[in-house]
Amino acid sequence: LTADLDFSNVSIIDAHCHSYLETPKNLSGEEFARYASIAAQPSFLEGKFVPSKVQLQSGLDRLSTMYKEQPHLKRMVHLLSKFLRCEDTLDAVSRVRSSRAEGNFRQYVKDLFSDVGISGLVIDGGYPPLTDDDVKEFPAAVAKIFRLDTFLKELLASHKDFQELCAAYESGIREAVKNRGHVGLKSIIAYRTGLKIQRVERGDAEEDFQQAKSGRAEAAWFGPKTKRLRDFLFVRALELSIELGVPMQIHTGVGDYDIILDQCDPALLYDLLKDDKLRHATVVLVHSGYPNNPNAAFMASVLPNVFLDFSLTIPFLNPTGHDRLMEILQVAPNSKIMYGSDAFNLPELIWLGAKVGRNALSKCLTASVKDGLFSEDEAGRIGKRILFENANELYRLRIP
Numbered sequence: 443l444t445a446d447l448d449f450s451n452v453s454i455i456d457a458h459c460h461s462y463l464e465t466p467k468n469l470s471g472e473e474f475a476r477y478a479s480i481a482a483q484p485s486f487l488e489g490k491f492v493p494s495k496v497q498l499q500s501g502l503d504r505l506s507t508m509y510k511e512q513p514h515l516k517r518m519v520h521l522l523s524k525f526l527r528c529e530d531t532l533d534a535v536s537r538v539r540s541s542r543a544e545g546n547f548r549q550y551v552k553d554l555f556s557d558v559g560i561s562g563l564v565i566d567g568g569y570p571p572l573t574d575d576d577v578k579e580f581p582a583a584v585a586k587i588f589r590l591d592t593f594l595k596e597l598l599a600s601h602k603d604f605q606e607l608c609a610a611y612e613s614g615i616r617e618a619v620k621n622r623g624h625v626g627l628k629s630i631i632a633y634r635t636g637l638k639i640q641r642v643e644r645g646d647a648e649e650d651f652q653q654a655k656s657g658r659a660e661a662a663w664f665g666p667k668t669k670r671l672r673d674f675l676f677v678r679a680l681e682l683s684i685e686l687g688v689p690m691q692i693h694t695g696v697g698d699y700d701i702i703l704d705q706c707d708p709a710l711l712y713d714l715l716k717d718d719k720l721r722h723a724t725v726v727l728v729h730s731g732y733p734n735n736p737n738a739a740f741m742a743s744v745l746p747n748v749f750l751d752f753s754l755t756i757p758f759l760n761p762t763g764h765d766r767l768m769e770i771l772q773v774a775p776n777s778k779i780m781y782g783s784d785a786f787n788l789p790e791l792i793w794l795g796a797k798v799g800r801n802a803l804s805k806c807l808t809a810s811v812k813d814g815l816f817s818e819d820e821a822g823r824i825g826k827r828i829l830f831e832n833a834n835e836l837y838r839l840r841i842p
């Protein structure tokens with residue numbers, strides 16, 4: 443093997459990302475950096491405690507510096523300056539991309555996508571919300587994932603009776619999959635009450651529901667905590683995913699600053715996923731549990747129905763992509779690994795993820811060939827599976 447394996451002609455399915463349609467088209471450098479960031483937003487500094495003007499300004503200044511210093515942003519600006527043929531600075535890149543986005547946004551995104559060969563997107567349709575009309579705006583095949591937590595929030599507000607809430611939850615999930623084109627379910631319970639999920643008796647879940655309705659439940663920023671109710675409905679959704687024959691994505695690992703940092707390790711799910719019934723549910727450990735990627739890879743390697751994608755890990759948290767991806771490739775069966783970006787707000791993040799992800803995969807697989815782990819032919823097939831085929835099959839996308 444004289445050169446790195448070349449995957450530049452392999453088309454890519456981004457197996458986990460979010461819509462960018464709500465973001466303003468014209469962004470200053472400052473705004474572009476903030477929209478690309480997973481760090482706290484400025485509103486984070488405005489809680490119940492009222493800081494002095496000086497304190498508030500100091501916090502805002504630090505956030506602004508953080509946005510601009512994020513390594514993945516630096517990398518994106520550098521790579522975009524080549525694509526846009528402009529100076530390698532945040533301001534120059536933001537100016538040129540804004541003028542193209544304002545001119546003909548769809549064409550600009552199309553140019554980005556064709557530059558990196560994006561053919562499909564699996565989008566979390568719950569954040570931000572995605573209508574059927576929105577779906578037509580993307581210059582790629584789009585598959586929607588049904589977000590359970592957003593749905594539950596609506597149901598909690600609109601139902602007074604526990605039996606009715608459960609019935610509406612179940613029929614809503616069935617409807618989303620059977621009639622509204624969602625190709626899978628998604629839980630972000632790692633942002634709510636954490637991944638140490640227990641099987642809960644119906645009566646205990648109902649007690650939590652009654653407490654929430656009467657205002658006696660412990661409150662959190664997202665609403666009533668009600669861990670037993672959330673665990674109960676999480677398990678119910680997993681059971682339904684078996685019946686409906688669709689995968690369920692579970693957010694694992696870090697994410698934005700609302701994450702429950704000590705309750706997001708995918709290892710916490712291990713016992714539950716071995717449950718007699720739940721072992722038949724097809725589960726995707728989204729973000730492969732960064733920084734606990736080896737735990738996710740291990741679970742995918744021993745449990746038949748556990749898959750993972752390495753979104754967020756690349757491009758946000760490991761923007762050169764090698765170490766973390768290597769940990770995954772060394773352990774997880776390659777038919778269970780999917781490329782994804784977790785891009786949000788900006789189509790350039792989908793582009794960056796594809797560019798970095800393809801390159802990192804090539805580097806890792808080339809090294810594996812040199813180490814004698816895979817033959818060159820095998821490594822070529824594995825790259826194609828991870829970038830395209832695995833997601834195409836698992837989510838039944840039928841992209842040619």
Ligand SMILES: [Zn+2]
Nearest residue numbers: 459460566784
């Ligand atoms: Zn995400």
